[in-house]
Amino acid sequence: MLLITSIIAAIxxxxxxxxxxxxIGLRRKNKVGLGSGGHEDLERAIRTQGNFAEYVPIGIILIACLELNGAPWWLVAVPGIALIIGRLIHAxxxxxxxxxxxxxxxxxxxxFFTLIALAVLNLGWSLFYLAN
Known part of the structure; x- marks a missing residue:
């Protein structure tokens, strides 16, 4: 089961x-159907959403891999919480x-540090199991 991953992904x-x-709200307010229409607030909102969509999926995948491979719950939860914090601060x-x-x-x-940590944790955890 992916209980920790499920909680992190849901948040x-x-x-x-x-x-x-x-x-959506800024598109309606500014009557813009595509792009930002030159509205700086809409451009910021679009890029904030886009940046989130670009980085979060790989984080969730790495978190799920770690949990599926049997890492302790805290080793899955800590980077998950860090990813959430990072995305909130960025937004x-x-x-x-x-x-x-x-x-x-x-x-x-x-x-970035969370994604790097997750990549290293997944590599280390997988190599540890392959060696045993």
């Missing part, structure tokens, strides 16, 4: 829905006018 899905609703930094680049950068650091 990330809720965040994605919130980001998507923000884009806050992107959507606070003017963009708060320190939060944006911090959010991406959380995200």
């Amino acid at each position: 990330l899905a809720l965040i994605f829905i919130k980001l998507s609703l923000a884009v 806050k930094g992107m959507n606070t006018p003017p963009p708060d680049f320190s939060k944006r950068v911090l959010g991406m650091k959380f995200t």
Whole structure:
């Protein structure tokens, strides 16, 4: 079972829905069907949602692989929580006018370090089991 992954994925899905609703709301407000129509707030919302959609799937896949391969729950939960925190910080930094680049950068650091940690954990865990 993927209990930890399910919780993490559900939380990330809720965040994605919130980001998507923000884009939809700004599209309606600004009467823009495609693109940003030159509206900076809409452009930020679009990129925040897009960035989330670009990075989260690989994180969830790596978290699920780790859990499926029998890693302890905490070794799955900690990077999952870090991914959630990183994505929230990034979104806050992107959507606070003017963009708060320190939060944006911090959010991406959380995200990258988490993905790197997950890749290393998966490699290490898999190689450990292959060697035994």
